[in-house]
Amino acid sequence: MKKLFVPLVVTVAALFVAAPYMIAQAPYESTMGLVQKIFYFHVPSWMAMYTAIAVCAISSAVFLFKNNKTADAYAVAGAEVAVLFGLMGLVSGPLWGRKAWGVWWQWDVRLTTALLMELIFIACLLVRKYGGPGSEKLAAATALFGGATAPFVYKSVDIWRTVHPKTSVVPELLKGSMPGSGLPFALSAIGFVLLATLLMMVRVALARRQMALDELYLDYEES
Amino acid sequence: MSHVSLTLARGDIVGLLGPNGAGKSTLVGMLATLVSPSAGEVRFGDRGAGALGGELRRRIGLLAHELYLYPELSARQNLTFFAQMYGLDPRGVVDQALERAGLSARAEDAVSEFSRGMRQRLALERALLHGPRLVLLDEPFTGLDDSAVSLVAERLRQLAAGGAIVVLATHDLDLADGLVSRVALVQGGRLAVDEPAAPGLRARYRSAIAH
Amino acid sequence: MFLRTALLVLRKDAAIEAKSWEVLTTTVFFAVSAVLVFSFAFVKEGEPLEDAAAGILWIAVAFSGTLALGRTFERERYAETLRALLLGPAPRPALYVGKLLGILAVLGIAELLLTPLVALLFHAALFARPGLMAALLVTGTTGFGCVGTLFAAMLVRARSRDVLLPILLYPITIPVIIAGVRGTSALLASPPDEATAVMWIGILTAFDVVFVTLALWTFEPLMTD
Numbered sequence: 121m122k123k124l125f126v127p128l129v130v131t132v133a134a135l136f137v138a139a140p141y142m143i144a145q146a147p148y149e150s151t152m153g154l155v156q157k158i159f160y161f162h163v164p165s166w167m168a169m170y171t172a173i174a175v176c177a178i179s180s181a182v183f184l185f186k187n188n189k190t191a192d193a194y195a196v197a198g199a200e201v202a203v204l205f206g207l208m209g210l211v212s213g214p215l216w217g218r219k220a221w222g223v224w225w226q227w228d229v230r231l232t233t234a235l236l237m238e239l240i241f242i243a244c245l246l247v248r249k250y251g252g253p254g255s256e257k258l259a260a261a262t263a264l265f266g267g268a269t270a271p272f273v274y275k276s277v278d279i280w281r282t283v284h285p286k287t288s289v290v291p292e293l294l295k296g297s298m299p300g301s302g303l304p305f306a307l308s309a310i311g312f313v314l315l316a317t318l319l320m321m322v323r324v325a326l327a328r329r330q331m332a333l334d335e336l337y338l339d340y341e342e343s
Numbered sequence: 344m345s346h347v348s349l350t351l352a353r354g355d356i357v358g359l360l361g362p363n364g365a366g367k368s369t370l371v372g373m374l375a376t377l378v379s380p381s382a383g384e385v386r387f388g389d390r391g392a393g394a395l396g397g398e399l400r401r402r403i404g405l406l407a408h409e410l411y412l413y414p415e416l417s418a419r420q421n422l423t424f425f426a427q428m429y430g431l432d433p434r435g436v437v438d439q440a441l442e443r444a445g446l447s448a449r450a451e452d453a454v455s456e457f458s459r460g461m462r463q464r465l466a467l468e469r470a471l472l473h474g475p476r477l478v479l480l481d482e483p484f485t486g487l488d489d490s491a492v493s494l495v496a497e498r499l500r501q502l503a504a505g506g507a508i509v510v511l512a513t514h515d516l517d518l519a520d521g522l523v524s525r526v527a528l529v530q531g532g533r534l535a536v537d538e539p540a541a542p543g544l545r546a547r548y549r550s551a552i553a554h
Numbered sequence: 555m556f557l558r559t560a561l562l563v564l565r566k567d568a569a570i571e572a573k574s575w576e577v578l579t580t581t582v583f584f585a586v587s588a589v590l591v592f593s594f595a596f597v598k599e600g601e602p603l604e605d606a607a608a609g610i611l612w613i614a615v616a617f618s619g620t621l622a623l624g625r626t627f628e629r630e631r632y633a634e635t636l637r638a639l640l641l642g643p644a645p646r647p648a649l650y651v652g653k654l655l656g657i658l659a660v661l662g663i664a665e666l667l668l669t670p671l672v673a674l675l676f677h678a679a680l681f682a683r684p685g686l687m688a689a690l691l692v693t694g695t696t697g698f699g700c701v702g703t704l705f706a707a708m709l710v711r712a713r714s715r716d717v718l719l720p721i722l723l724y725p726i727t728i729p730v731i732i733a734g735v736r737g738t739s740a741l742l743a744s745p746p747d748e749a750t751a752v753m754w755i756g757i758l759t760a761f762d763v764v765f766v767t768l769a770l771w772t773f774e775p776l777m778t779d
Binding site: 236240246247250254258261264265266269276280 | 711714715727728729732753757768772779
Binding site: 372375376377378379396397398400401403405407409410411412413414415416420424425427428429430453 | 555559562566569570573574629632633634635637638639640641642643644645778779
């Protein structure tokens, strides 16, 4: 993992330098104009968030069953990065919605599911902070159950919403009906996911150093 | 806790000594398979604790500081419940256990009405109900008067003589004196001493414990 | 051994409850007062909002369920008897099942009282299709209860456990709330939309299967420190 660090930093930096240029070059969408370009930021945020959620849920399962401290480090890194990118998505979504459709929030399936996932992973972090000793296992269970509930949340909100009229333009956009939007989108998506990976790696390294420090401290105390 | 390596044999009465907070209760918890160690393992015979599961727990008895008795239920109801949990026929064992605890007269009273000493005696019987081969006791003498203490001590000697392993965690060196056959001193999460017991525990380990 | 242990735990909890009936009465009265608060809160032209019946029923179940969970596990916390149970020879998931059955019993009794009350206050035809309504309530309560029992058990030794339980439980059981409310609304339509209700019951059943399995699987590692 350490060997990947420098190449990753370079790649991410390159992508983040290139992306604004590409986004500016991308064609304007007919109805929404400039505001639509928030799409290049908004959807990749979700992709980054779900990547982090996957990392968190899987490492939580490993931690629960194998009691592996490194897995716990990955779990906390995944949770924190997920909350971060989730927040970005949840802020950019309403901003876009307000300009594009006139309302801040209208219970769109993806936004609602993401909101609930965000709440679950914030709860994960709250448990770690306020749960007292041994709360890593509790957080791991929350992450695991949270990951498991995601498809149920999506499905039930989706069915619930089909009763109400949809005013979302997102499906058309995602189908790539806009020529010229493919490349900037791909770059943004890759950039965000790699950034999330990078942040998680840094966080894991930090967590492991903290654990090593704690152990050294304990050894010192006893001698 | 760290760097603890301990081997226990049948017929031992092991005194797990040390000041409060040293880690005795944690070690007892690990022996009871309630706490899993972050590194290393607990082995019974030549098999790991994890692999043995329920069958192993059938042979372990634990008397902890918290006593594990339901205050709303009566003494008899508590013992009956735990007897059934261990797959025993309550009719045989419950009355005998009540007798040993000296609580036959108060069998139908709720445990919440008992004094600490009475609860302690009942909790001890509850822990021994299923005839465990590994008996773990965390401060079993709390709240007991002298006659009760000697009764319990005698009981522990009989258990050890019958081939059980008795692990007795206590900070009271005087009570452990003459009772334990081996001493394991826990200090700051480490095993400081592990040797056969000799008379005069307080003098011998006073400096170690006071540290 | 598994089922026997679960039933022993259930019987023991019933025996304790029978001494004072504390959990049952407080849960039921809390649910009733929640319903009353909602009927005053959700008003339209001075009358309780009739469409709110479905939502109010399920919220009352969710809120009182959280309380009941807290109270039942508080009992096991008092003398750390949960540890004594874990120490027994039975497979540990059996303890989980015993506790789950207990919570379902408490909530079931509460629902038996709540449903007619809500039907009465909101003029809601909750008994038009009693079989489907019961199926909704059973699958929904099981979904809520199975996740709730696991979390309440794992929080027994945590700090801030009273507030952490709802924080953890509600987001994860949102699908149960959605399914329950939408299913109930479908049954309250005239004529009752049975197909939709059955679909929601299906989703709830899938949820139950997934989460009971997950809970049985994770119970032991969670309960050993």
